[in-house]
Amino acid sequence: MTCQPHPFSGLGNVRVHFSGYKRESISAINFLAQPRAFITVLSTLFASPPTIPAIKAPAECHILRTHSQMLPSSEKTGGTLCEEERQAADCESFGFDGSDIQGNEKQPETRIDDVSDPQLRRLLQLKEEYGSTWDGPNDPDDPYNWPPSRKIFMGIILSLAQLITLMTASIISAALNDIVADLHISMSEAQMIYSTYFLGLAFGPFIVAAFSEMHGRKWVWIAGNIWYILWNALSPVGKSKDMMVVSRLMAGLGASAGVTLTGPTMADMYGKKDRGKAATITALLPSLGPALGPIVGGVVTQLIEWPWIFRIMSISTFVITLLGFVYIQESYTPVLLRRKARGRSGATLQKALSWQFCANFLQRLALGIWRPIRLLLTRPIVQLIAIVLALNFAIYSLLLGTYATLFIDSYGQTQSVSALHYIAIAVAATAAAQIGGRLMDRLYRYLSNQQNDGEGKPEFRAPYLIPGVILLPIGLILYGWAAEYRVSWPVVDIGAAIFALGSIAVTQMLFAYQLDEFVEHGASASAATRVLSYSLGFAFPIFAPKLYEQLGYGWGNSMLSLIWILFCFPLPVVLWVWGEKIRGWGRSSKEGRVEGA
Numbered sequence: 001m002t003c004q005p006h007p008f009s010g011l012g013n014v015r016v017h018f019s020g021y022k023r024e025s026i027s028a029i030n031f032l033a034q035p036r037a038f039i040t041v042l043s044t045l046f047a048s049p050p051t052i053p054a055i056k057a058p059a060e061c062h063i064l065r066t067h068s069q070m071l072p073s074s075e076k077t078g079g080t081l082c083e084e085e086r087q088a089a090d091c092e093s094f095g096f097d098g099s100d101i102q103g104n105e106k107q108p109e110t111r112i113d114d115v116s117d118p119q120l121r122r123l124l125q126l127k128e129e130y131g132s133t134w135d136g137p138n139d140p141d142d143p144y145n146w147p148p149s150r151k152i153f154m155g156i157i158l159s160l161a162q163l164i165t166l167m168t169a170s171i172i173s174a175a176l177n178d179i180v181a182d183l184h185i186s187m188s189e190a191q192m193i194y195s196t197y198f199l200g201l202a203f204g205p206f207i208v209a210a211f212s213e214m215h216g217r218k219w220v221w222i223a224g225n226i227w228y229i230l231w232n233a234l235s236p237v238g239k240s241k242d243m244m245v246v247s248r249l250m251a252g253l254g255a256s257a258g259v260t261l262t263g264p265t266m267a268d269m270y271g272k273k274d275r276g277k278a279a280t281i282t283a284l285l286p287s288l289g290p291a292l293g294p295i296v297g298g299v300v301t302q303l304i305e306w307p308w309i310f311r312i313m314s315i316s317t318f319v320i321t322l323l324g325f326v327y328i329q330e331s332y333t334p335v336l337l338r339r340k341a342r343g344r345s346g347a348t349l350q351k352a353l354s355w356q357f358c359a360n361f362l363q364r365l366a367l368g369i370w371r372p373i374r375l376l377l378t379r380p381i382v383q384l385i386a387i388v389l390a391l392n393f394a395i396y397s398l399l400l401g402t403y404a405t406l407f408i409d410s411y412g413q414t415q416s417v418s419a420l421h422y423i424a425i426a427v428a429a430t431a432a433a434q435i436g437g438r439l440m441d442r443l444y445r446y447l448s449n450q451q452n453d454g455e456g457k458p459e460f461r462a463p464y465l466i467p468g469v470i471l472l473p474i475g476l477i478l479y480g481w482a483a484e485y486r487v488s489w490p491v492v493d494i495g496a497a498i499f500a501l502g503s504i505a506v507t508q509m510l511f512a513y514q515l516d517e518f519v520e521h522g523a524s525a526s527a528a529t530r531v532l533s534y535s536l537g538f539a540f541p542i543f544a545p546k547l548y549e550q551l552g553y554g555w556g557n558s559m560l561s562l563i564w565i566l567f568c569f570p571l572p573v574v575l576w577v578w579g580e581k582i583r584g585w586g587r588s589s590k591e592g593r594v595e596g597a
Contacts, residue, residue, distance in 0.1 A: 118455070130334055132341040141340075143269045143331045151269045154328050155281035158262045161225060161320045162282070165255035166289030167296065168232060168313050169197050169397075174298035174404045174419045175306040182306075183241050187545055193244045194401060195538045200252020202534030205260040205527030207253075210368025212523045216335035217265045218328050224257020225321040233314040236307030260530065262286070264522035267515045268331035272456050273448070275512045276441030280434050287429035287504050290400050291422040298404065298419030334520065372527035378586040379528075381517065381579075385510050386529040388568050394536035395476065395560050396503050399496065400425075401541035402548065406483055406492075424493035425500045432504035440464045440509065458516035458583070461509050462575040468505030469568050473561035475499030480557025506568075513575070517583055 119137040127133035134142045172179065176190045183190075204224075212220045231250035237243060266278035300309050330336060375382045403425075407418035440461060447460040475498030482491040511526075518525035547556045574582075 126333065126337060130337040130341070132337045134337075141336070143333065143336075144271060146269060150329070151266075152281055154269070154331075155266055155278065156285075157320060157324050157328060158221075158258065158265060159282040159285040161221075161258040161317060161324065162262050163285040163289045163292070164313055164317050164320065165228065165258050166286050167293035168251065168255065168310075169201070170290045170293035170400045171297040171309050171313065172306070173401050174294040174415055175301040175309060176405070177408070177415075178301055178306050182239055183244075185241050188542065189241060191401065191542050191545065193241065193248060195541045196245050196248040197252040197255075198397065198534045198537040200249045200254075201256045201259060202252075202531045202538065204253040204256025205523075205530050206369050206372050208257045208260045209372055209521075209523035209527040210365055212261055212264070212332065213334070213368055213371075213521065214364055216330045216332040217261050217268070218324075218330045221257050221261050221265075221328070222321060222325060224254045224261075225317055225324070227251075227254030228257075229254075229314045229317050229321070232310050232317075235310045239307070256530075260523055260526050263511055263515060263526060265331050267519070267522050268333060272516055273445055274441065275515060276437040276439070276444065276508075278437075279440070279508050279512060280437035283433035283437060283504070283508060284430055287433045288426045290396070291426035291429060291500075294400070294404050294422050295419040298415040302414070302416045368524070371521060371524040372531070375518075375521075375525055376528040376531070380585045381583045382514075382525060382528050384571075384574075384582065385514055386532045388571060389507065389510055389529050390532040390536045391564060391567060392472070392503055392506050393533040394540040395472075395564070396500075397537040398540040398544045398547075398560075399476075399479075399499065402544050403496065406553070407489065410483065410486055411489060421489065421493055421496075424497045428497035428500035429504050432501050432508070436464070436505050436508055440512065456516075457580065458513045459576055459579040461513050461516070462572050462579065465506060465509045465572040465575070468502045468509065469564075469571060471498050471502030472506065472568075473502075473564050475502060476557045476561045476564075479553075481554040484552050484554030 123133045123137065138145060140146075172194055176187065176194065179185075179193065180187055180190045208220055208224060211223075228251050231247045231254060235244050235247040235251065237247075262282050266282050267275065270278040296312075297306075297309050300306070300312065376386060400422075403421060404415070404418045407413045407421055408415065411418075443464055444456055444460045447463075448454055448456040451460075475495050477495075479492055479495030479499060481487075482495055510529075514525050514529065515522050550556075551559065
C-alpha cells in the first residue's frame with residue numbers, strides 16, 4: 001500500500017493504492033474508519049524500518065549480476081533468490097549497471113581466464129564473443145543440453161545422408177567394365193569418371209563451410225542435398241562420358257555438405273569428453289558407405305542396368321532430406337545466439353541487422369571461403385593433419401576402386417560375387433567405428449583425470465592413434481602379396497579388413513583432435529583438411545591401373561606402405577610431445593576462444 005497526496009484535494013484527501021484494488025479521492029477519516037485499512041496503516045507505522053542494502057562498487061555489481069545470470073535453473077526454484085541474485089538486485093535498485101559516473105562501461109575486475117568452472121567460463125566466453133549467452137549451464141536451448149534422443153536421431157539422419165553420398169563415390173567401381181563397354185572408352189577414362197566425384201568433395205567444403213558459419217548447419221545441409229540429387233540424377237542421361245564427368249563433379253560439390261557438416265554438427269551437441277560417443281553414432285554408416293557402394297552397384301548392374309545406380313541414390317537422398325527438413329534443428333551456437341539477441345532487442349534492431357547482413361553478404365562470404373585456405377596456409381597443425389588424412393584417404397580410395405576388379409580379373413568371379421568381398425571392409429569399419437569411438441572416450445577421460453585434474457586437451461587422444469598407424473600398413477602388405485600370388489580369397493579379405501581397421505581409427509582420432517582445437521570453426525578446419533584428402537582421392541585411382549600393371553599388387557602395396565611408415569609412424573609421438581606447441585603456431589587471437597565443455 002502507498003499513500004500519495006492528491007494533487008487537487010488538499011490535505012484532507014489522499015489517493016490510496018492497494019495491491020488488489022484502487023480508490024480515488026476519499027476522505028482520510030472515512031478511509032481510516034474502514035477496519036481493514038486501519039489495521040494496514042497501523043502495521044505499516046509500527047513495522048521495523050526497511051534495511052538499506054550496502055552500496056557496492058559498480059564493477060562488483062557487474063560481476064554479481066553476470067554471475068547470477070549464469071546460475072543453473074535448479075538453483076532458482078521455489079521463488080527464492082540466492083544471495084548473489086539478491087546482491088545483484090540490490091545493485092540494480094540503486095542504479096548501478098556496471099558504468100562509472102560518466103556513463104562509460106567499466107570492465108569487471110575478474111577475467112574469464114580466472115574462472116575455474118569450465119561451464120561458467122564457456123558461458124562467459126559466449127557472452128563476450130557474441131553479445132549473448134545461454135541462460136545457464138542447464139539452458140534447454142543450448143544444444144549441449146538437448147535430449148539424447150534428439151541428438152541420436154539427428155545423428156542417424158546425418159549419417160544416412162553421408163552414407164548415400166559416400167556410396168556414390170564408390171558405387172560405380174563394380175560397374176566400370178559395363179561403363180567402358182557402353183560408352184566405348186578406356187579403363188583410364190572410366191577411372192576419371194569414378195574419381196571426378198572426389199574433386200567435387202575436395203573443393204565443395206570451402207563454400208559449405210563459409211555458408212554454414214554464416215547461416216548455420218541445417219539449411220546449408222538441405223541445399224547441398226538438393227544440389228546433389230539433381231546432378232546425380234543427370235549423370236547417366238545420354239550415356240555420355242563428358243556428361244558423366246561434369247555431373248559427377250557437380251554432384252560431389254553438393255555431397256560435400258553432408259560430408260563436411262556431419263562432424264561439426266555433432267560437435268555442436270557433444271562436449272569434448274563425449275566426442276567418441278558422437279563418433280560412434282555418425283561414423284558407423286558413413287564408414288560402411290565406400291564398402292557398401294560396390295556391393296549395391298554390382299547387384300543393380302547385374303539385375304537391372306548401371307544407370308539405375310544413380311537414380312536409386314538420388315531417390316534415397318530425397319527421402320532422407322525430407323526427414324532432415326522435419327526433424328533436424330539448427331545446432332550452431334553462434335547462429336542460435338545471434339537469433340536470441342535479435343529476439344530480445346526488438347524489431348528495429350532486427351531490421352537493422354537484416355539490412356547490414358544484406359550489405360555485407362559478399363564480404364562475409366569471401367571471408368568465409370578464405371578462412372579454410374588461411375587455416376591450411378598458416379596453421380602447421382592443420383597442415384600436419386591434412387597430409388596424414390590425405391595419404392590415408394588416397395590409399396583407401398585406391399583400394400576401393402580396384403578391389404572388385406581384382407576378383408573379377410584374377411579370381412574369375414562375377415560382378416555380384418566380387419562385390420560381396422567388400423563385406424570384409426564393412427565389418428572392419430563397423431568394429432572400428434563402434435569399439436574405437438568408445439575406447440577413445442575412455443582413454444581421453446582417464447588421461448584427463450590422471451594428468452590434468454579433469455581438464456582435457458586434444459593430445460590425450462594421441463595414444464589411440466598408435467594401433468591405427470600400425471595396422472594400416474600391415475593389412476595393406478598382407479592384402480597386396482596375397483593378391484599377387486593369388487592366395488585363397490579369405491586371406492585377401494583379412495588383409496583388407498586389417499587395413500580398414502587402421503584407416504578408420506586414424507580418421508576418427510584426427511577428426512576428433514581437430515574438432516577439439518577448432519570448436520567454433522570446425523567446418524572451416526574440416527574443409528581445409530579435406531581438400532588435400534579428396535584431391536589425392538581423385539588422383540590415386542586414375543593411376544592405380546598403371547601402378548599395379550607395372551609393379552603388381554605386392555610391390556605396389558609395399559611401396560604405399562613404405563610411404564605411410566615414413567610419413568605417419570612418428571605422428572603419435574609428435575602429437576603427444578609437441579602437439580600443444582604446434583597447435584599454438586599461427587593461431588590468431590580469436591581462434592579457439594570458445595571452449596567445448
